[in-house]
Amino acid sequence: xxxxxxxxxxxxxxxxxxxxxxxxxxxxxxxxxxxxxxxxxxxxxxxxxxxxxxxxxxxxxxxxxxxxxxxxxxxxxxxxxxxxxxxxxxxxxxxxxxxxxxxxxxxxxxxxxxxxxxxxxxxxxxxxxxxxxxxxxxxxxxxxxxxxxxxxxxxxxxxxxxxxxxxxxxxxxxxxxxxxxxxxxxxxxxxxxxxxxxx
Numbered sequence: 001x002x003x004x005x006x007x008x009x010x011x012x013x014x015x016x017x018x019x020x021x022x023x024x025x026x027x028x029x030x031x032x033x034x035x036x037x038x039x040x041x042x043x044x045x046x047x048x049x050x051x052x053x054x055x056x057x058x059x060x061x062x063x064x065x066x067x068x069x070x071x072x073x074x075x076x077x078x079x080x081x082x083x084x085x086x087x088x089x090x091x092x093x094x095x096x097x098x099x100x101x102x103x104x105x106x107x108x109x110x111x112x113x114x115x116x117x118x119x120x121x122x123x124x125x126x127x128x129x130x131x132x133x134x135x136x137x138x139x140x141x142x143x144x145x146x147x148x149x150x151x152x153x154x155x156x157x158x159x160x161x162x163x164x165x166x167x168x169x170x171x172x173x174x175x176x177x178x179x180x181x182x183x184x185x186x187x188x189x190x191x192x193x194x195x196x197x198x199x
Contacts, residue, residue, distance in 0.1 A: 024072045031065045038062065156187045 038061060042052035159166060173179040179187075 021072070024068070028065075028068055028072050031061075031068060035062060035065050153187055 038054075038058050042054060045051040045053050170179070170184065174184065
């Protein structure tokens with residue numbers, strides 16, 4: 001790809017060259033009129049009418065004109081570089097245009113992906129909020145059942161072990177695998193098990 005700073009400098013040089021060339025072309029055109037005037041006003045030689053007389057000043061003007069014509073022609077040749085630079089510039093613009101289109105497509109794809117991810121993130125956040133609400137409700141329920149269980153254990157402690165009349169019920173609960181030895185220890189007010197329940 002062409003370096004745009006260098007291209008800009010080259011462009012400025014070429015503009016200057018073109019302006020100079022235009023000025024020289026204008027001068028050359030004026031000189032051409034002067035030379036044409038000189039040639040039109042040449043006086044025939046007195047000895048031979050096919051020969052014309054010319055002054056030294058007129059010769060010098062014609063020589064200046066020839067030199068200026070050669071110089072302008074030489075400058076015209078260097079302007080061919082402009083065509084080459086412009087062709088490179090056009091090619092580079094086409095490539096640059098393709099790159100811009102590719103980048104625009106990539107940006108559009110990324111924007112679509114970002115929108116999709118934002119949608120998924122919003123959905124995930126909504127799901128998290130719902131789950132947090134459910135966890136909060138489950139924690140409330142768990143706390144409720146922990147308190148209920150604690151009150152139930154206290155009730156059993158107060159009723160079953162205050163007298164022997166509930167021994168048969170305790171034995172039935174044990175035989176039916178509703179209570180095990182640990183549960184009975186807890187109900188009997190075993191301190192280590194009470195501490196675990198309170199935790």
